[in-house]
Amino acid sequence: MAASIAHRATGVALYSGTALLAVWAFAAAQGAAFFEPVGAFLASPVGVFILFGYTWALVFHTLNGLRHLYWDAGRGLDVKTARQTAWAVFAASIFVAIFVVAAGLSARG
Amino acid sequence: MTNKGTANFIAQRASAALLAPLALWFLWSAVAHAGVSYEEMRAWIAGPAAAIPMGLLILVGALHMRIGLNDIIDDYIDSGARGVFKLLNLLACLGVAALGLWSLYVLSV
Numbered sequence: 465m466a467a468s469i470a471h472r473a474t475g476v477a478l479y480s481g482t483a484l485l486a487v488w489a490f491a492a493a494q495g496a497a498f499f500e501p502v503g504a505f506l507a508s509p510v511g512v513f514i515l516f517g518y519t520w521a522l523v524f525h526t527l528n529g530l531r532h533l534y535w536d537a538g539r540g541l542d543v544k545t546a547r548q549t550a551w552a553v554f555a556a557s558i559f560v561a562i563f564v565v566a567a568g569l570s571a572r573g
Numbered sequence: 574m575t576n577k578g579t580a581n582f583i584a585q586r587a588s589a590a591l592l593a594p595l596a597l598w599f600l601w602s603a604v605a606h607a608g609v610s611y612e613e614m615r616a617w618i619a620g621p622a623a624a625i626p627m628g629l630l631i632l633v634g635a636l637h638m639r640i641g642l643n644d645i646i647d648d649y650i651d652s653g654a655r656g657v658f659k660l661l662n663l664l665a666c667l668g669v670a671a672l673g674l675w676s677l678y679v680l681s682v
Contacts, residue, residue, distance in 0.1 A: 472645060475641050475642075475645075476642070476645070478638075479638050479641070479642060479665075482634060482638065482669060483665065483668075483669055485673075486631075486668070486669045486672040486673045486676070487672065489672065489673055489676035489677070489680075490672045490675070490676050492611075492614075492676065492680065493675070493676040493679040493680050495611075496611035496612075499611045499614065500610070500611060503608065507608075519600065522596055522599075522600065523596075523600070526592070526593050526596045526597070529589045529592075529593065530593060532586075532589070533586060533589060533590065536586060564600050564603075564604055567604045568603060568604045568607040569607070571604055571605070571607045571608065572607040572608030573608060
């Protein structure tokens with residue numbers, strides 16, 4: 465149940481996050497003046513929070529989407545398996561999002 | 574309406590299957606290019622290995638966003654107001670695709 469609500473919530477979050485990303489791309493296409501300040505902001509505490517939120521939403525929605533495709537194939541539909549895969553997706557998405565943001569921050573230096 | 578619903582059902586799953594690897598590629602690229610200068614970012618996006626998956630991600634992502642939010646509108650919005658919300662959703666998704674593709678073009682030439 466929780467994973468179903470979270471799939472919609474992350475979908476809506478990604479919808480708005482992607483709209484922001486498109487606006488940033490548009491600004492970046494105007495020249496360097498917009499690109500580097502936004503990059504610096506993303507390394508600030510608020511920026512890292514936003515990056516982590518978007519990354520977690522993207523990883524969760526992708527992994528839970530694969531779970532939906534697995535269901536569409538008629539597999540994993542019993543309650544016990546569905547609960548287990550829901551927990552696995554929550555845990556894996558948090559782990560992957562922490563890893564991705566940490567790797568990005570350390571690559572940035 | 575039934576045919577449209579079926580087409581959307583299939584399109585949402587086909588786009589999900591395409592978006593899963595594209596989302597992983599996007600996260601990997603973001604980590605690999607964290608903190609690069611404006612010139613380095615442009616040099617990266619100008620290559621076909623980045624521009625082609627990015628273009629696909631924008632197009633398929635905008636389609637997936639539209640169908641996903643339309644499904645949410647069907648569930649939560651009163652039938653009389655649905656048309657307006659779906660039109661706004663279409664315009665927002667077209668806007669994301671147009672901003673994204675135009676920016677990709679400008680940044681890669």
